[in-house]
Amino acid sequence: MTIDLEALYIDLHKHPELSFQETRTAGVAASHLRDLGLEVHEGIGITGVIGVLRNGSGPVVWLRADMDGLPVAEETGLPYASSATGIDPDGAAVPVMHACGHDMHVTAMIGAVERLVAQRAEWSGTVVVVIQPAEEFGAGARAMLDDGLLDRFPRPDVVLGQHVTPLPAGVIGVRPGPQMSASDGIQVVLHGRGGHGSRPHSTIDPIVMAAATIMRLQTVVSREVDPHDLAVVTVGAVHSGTKNNIIPADANLQLSLRYPDEQLREKVLEKVERVVRAEAMASGAEREPEFSTLHSLPATINDADATARAVAAFQAAFGEQRVIDPGLFTGSEDVSWFARDAGVPLVFWFWGGHDPIAYAEAEANGTLDRDVPTNHSPFYAPVIQPTIDAGVTAMVVAAREFLD
Secondary structure, three states: OOOOHHHHHHHHHHOOOOOOOOHHHHHHHHHHHHHOOOEEEEEEOOOEEEEEEEEOOOOEEEEEEEOOOEOOOOOOOOOOOOOOEEEOOOOOEEEOEOOOOHHHHHHHHHHHHHHHHHOHHHOOEEEEEEEEOOOOOOOHHHHHHHOOHHHHOOOOOEEEEEEEEEEEOOOEEOOOEEEEOEEEEEEEEEEOEOEEOOOHHHOEOHHHHHHHHHHHHHHHHHHHOOOOOOOEEEEEEEEOOOOOOEEOOEEEEEEEEEEOOHHHHHHHHHHHHHHHHHHHHHOOOOOOOEEEEEEEEOOEEEOHHHHHHHHHHHHHHHOHHHEEOOOOEOOOOOOHHHHHHHOOOEEEEEEEEEOHHHHHHHHHHOOHHHHOOOOOOOOOOOOOOOHHHHHHHHHHHHHHHHOO
């Protein structure tokens, strides 16, 4: 029986789950993989799923899809929009949405496996399907590896993965070398001295300290990084205070830092720390700021030779005009941990999910930023078709390229 992939996608989109809470999603994926005849293992790295398809001797190819949603309230207006809620790590109730397309990733993976099973007379080797949790935490790949992934299942000769993005549906974006940035999530606690809002002179105001720090951090990239280099410093969260007439004791900043390589990473981290400490000193802080790492992800770097093979296969399947170099994405991924730990090549690509006509109109009008929602937006949702078909085809074409 053929799997209704459109119905599967709609179901997954309506029922998103937060990182490391993807029990329903994992169960749906595992059920389909079992129905397709794969050897299935659940609960890998908390909620991860592994499916093994053995088909004679030959290479071992890992195919990876992530499955977690985001704490975002969906505003797409779609008839199948999510109204789900969840509990975040701080214990707060939050809306949940597949705002990054991971529902499409799982759907395309199930469709690709179905096609590979149907074509098994045409290839040989072993396919290992990795349905990964908690990519949005930057922790799911590491959790699966720490759970013995490489020792418990066939080790890969290559790792393949894909991500839907607001390119026109039917377009494949891939490049050798750095494909996505390395990133660090940094938490900074600035220590002041609290007191009454009517007596600021008797306090050391951490909110003013935080404001000065945030503004000064904007100069790290604009004034201290070579314009030829790519780096991002974002302060994504600021927490301080409880009442209008109380000057609090502390302020908490959460930073997102991104860079293409380790050398620039070290430079940016040093400059950020220098700015934070200097602003604390300038504010008269009596305690040094505290730094802690929320996550640290390596750059997603595609192997040059393997990528050349994949590009040739994509061009044969989609046409040369539909296979592009999208440039370095400043977003980050944890997929590369699989290839890095195994010591094998990685090929990670993007495939378009936006209506091609609407995309062309926005491009012609110079309104792509306004009219084409990006991943993590409350308005982001790929068009169902031809996105599903393109994602299935891309994964099958790449897998077949590396199987015998």
